[in-house]
Every structure is written in structure tokens, then in C-alpha cells.
Amino acid sequence: MTAPAGIALSGLCKTFASHGQKVEALRDVSLNCPAGSFTALIGPSGCGKSTILRAALGLEPLDSGRVEIGGQAPQAATRAGVTGVAFQDAALLPWRTVAQNIALPLEVLGRAVGPEQGRIRDLIALVGLQGRETALPGELSGGMRQRVAIARALVSAPQVLFLDEPFGALDQILRRQMNIELQRIWAETGVTTLLVTHGIDEAVFLADRVAIMQAGPGRIVEVVEIPFARPRAASLFSDPEFHHQCDHIAGVLHGG
Template identity: 55%
Template sequence: MTAVVPPDIDITGVGRSYRGRSRTTDALRDIDLSVARHEFVAFLGPSGCGKSTLLRLMTGLDQPDVGTIRLRGQSPRTFRRTGALGIAFQDPALLPWRSVARNLALPLQVLGRRVRPADQAIRTLLKRVGLDGYEDALPGQLSGGMRQRAALARALVTDPSVLLLDEPFGALDQITRRMLNIELQRIWSSQRITTVLMTHGIDEAAFLADRIVVMHARPGRIARIVDVPFPRPRDPALFGHPDFTAFCEHLMHAMQAPGP
């Protein structure tokens, strides 16, 4: 009998509220979701629907008021301390006084691992994200897209089992964003890291994910979960295919339709 592999991410009954001076805002309510090992799940929704709040809860940077989150059976904080969790945000947050290679080395140094910026593993990872030759460059010398590539490489440097991405390409122009979507798919296909992406980009979610979790706001909640019908690997030409356009229209209607 084949052993059942438990989910890498298990979210059960999660809610989070914030109290202001005059009222309480429900940022999230009744979030239930399991993400299987090697699965790529995108949370899709407009600003204010709780995507970033949920990601912070998944990273252990914040705590839910109710419910539980487990990453491979551990609390997010415990899991993060092992180095098995990679995280990238919309702001690359690279240290401006450290070279690209030294920025990548930082998570390993925090974990107490012996590493040098010139180590082959770091150079190989920079080559994988298209930054070969920029090891010694400072963040201020890079374009926005290159800084996001460096941030993605830094999220991968600890060889994580789970990768959490919060609008990592949201501030980029459409051309650069699409190029990085293609790059991220290539990296995911080669490593099959369990990945959760928070995005408001419909075509981005449709191109990258196995399943798309459509979020509605006030309170932030799951409205629908949609399976992506396109087989892998996905060629960049898919962006212009009529079936892809129709699927993105379907997702748009799902975002706009009244939720449960």
C-alpha cells in the first residue's frame, strides 16, 4: 500500500483581525487550505483581500487569532528556523552596502552555516536566475528586475522545501514581469519546490500555478479554488493562446462575482 504523503502546508480555520481606535477589521476569516508536496498554488485577489496578511502568518512573522498553520507538521516559526522556508517579498530588501553575492550569503550566515560569497553554490544560483557576472555588484547598480532576481536567488539559497512569494514582481513593468514569470516557472520545474504565490496578476497566476485560490475582501476569505487546465511545461506562447485568454476572463469573473 502506498504511503500517504501529508501536505506541506496545512491551514485550518485561520482568522486574523486588527483593532483600530473606532472599529475592528477582519483581515482574514475561516481560511482552510492544504497545499500538497511539490504543488504550486497562487492566491489571486485585489489589494486588501488579506493575501499579504496570510503570507505573514505562513512565515511566522505574525500569529493568527484563531486556527492553525503547519508547514510539514511544524509551526511556521520553527520551520523557518531550520532554513527550509524561502521567502521573497515585493520589496527585494537587499542590503545596499553588500554585494549581490554577499546578500545571498546572508541567510546562510544567519543559520550558522559556513559560507563565503565566492562559493560555487552561490555563483551557480546567480547563474540560474540570470545574474551571472553580477556577483560583486551592489544593489544600487542593478535594475528593478535584476534586484528581484537577486531576491529570488536569496530565497532559494538555503535549498528550501517551501517557497513563499508575496507579489515579488508586482512593482515591475509588464515585459520584465513576464520574463520573470517564465524564469520562475523554469526554476520551479527543475526543483519542484512547494510554492505559494500571492498576486493580483491574473495571467501570472494562470501561467504559474497548479491551483488558484480566488480571494474576496471584507473580510478576506476564500471565494473559489480553480484548477489550472494547462499541462506542464508551459510554453511562453501560452500567454497569447485563445484558451489562455478565455481562462483569464473566467478568473476575472470569479474575482468579481459575489463570494460565499
């Protein structure tokens, strides 16, 4: 993989007009994610998290502000396969096998799939789905489907990975297992990652920094640096300092 690109969001503003009402989804949102870093974005429902991700992918026209992915405009970065994305509901095509779902972005980018079979096999191993290559999504558990979605997001060898609530539908135990796996995948690939989550513990466990948002207007109110050494073990979830960080973020989220 080529050296990772950073994410630079500066002064993003976006107001939606729907049914005669204006919603200020983003007000002056700036966030800098250095190459190779892991950033979590947390905030209440409707505060603009997915709007930021869509803007960073070049899918959401902005009123003002600037997005740069490794110094490129977002549409150019997406077209070049620099960015990978996985959404909350996995959104796999039910009639395609695991391997065929993972290959999909290559087809969208107009790249030949044949020469990438080795890479697809490596990704299946990376997300721990060896032996399930020919399974259909309906034959997989929710956690397995999320892992397919993450492998698919990585298939273009992106330098930047956007994850929108990838584990939102999973139970707590599976979610923690997936957190540990995601940390491993991030460390092995070095991909610059921006994760949207509602889980404070997930954010603190995974991220180098947590950007906390509030709604009305959608904005970043605080960015908290997370100091824990890596790799982080599951025991961190019961560390008093970990709980101290989580309590601080909860306080900011709830306006404390």
C-alpha cells in the same frame, strides 16, 4: 535538496484592531498546497494575502487556525531554513554585493557561508546573473534585483517558497520573462511555491491552482485548478483557453 514539504493552512482567522476599529483580515481561510506544487493567491488590495504569508512564516499570531509546513509549526520550519521568502520590494541591502545579499539568510540562520560558496554561485547562475556577483543593488535593473531576491529566498535550500508580489513593480514584458524564469526555477528546484500576485495572467501561467480571495472579511471564495501541461511556453499567453481561464477568475474577483 530534501524532498519538498507541503503547506497546510486550516481555518485561519485573524482580526486586527486599529484606532478602535476592527478589521477581519482572515475568516476561516483553509488552503492545501501539496509538496512540489505551485499555488497562486489572488485578490483585491487589503483582502489578507500578505497576512496569510506572514501567518505561514509564523510572523503573525492568529486568533485561531493552524499552519503546518511539512508537518511542522511555522516558526520551527523557518528556524530550520525549510521556508524561503521574497517580498515585493526586493529589500536588498544596498551596501552588500549580489553574492553577499544572497548569503544573508545563511547568516541569519547561523550557518557558515564559506562552505556554501558553490551553492551561491549555482543560484546566481540559476537566476541568470553570472558575472554580476560583485555588483551592488544600485547598479542593477529592477528585474535583476528581483532575481537576486529570489536567489536569496532559495539559498537555505528551502522546501517551501513564499513570494509576495515579486514582480509587481516590473513592466509587462519583463514580468512575462520573469514568469518564464520562475517556472524554470520552480521546475529545477521542485520547491513548493505559494505566490501572491495581482496579475491574473501571471497566476494562470504559473500555477497548478489559483486561490481567489475577497475582502471584508478576507476569505478564499474559490480555488480554480489550472489544467495546462508543463513546461508552459510564452505562446500560452495568447491561447484562447488561457483567456477563458483568466476571464473566469476576473469574473469571480469582480463578484460575477
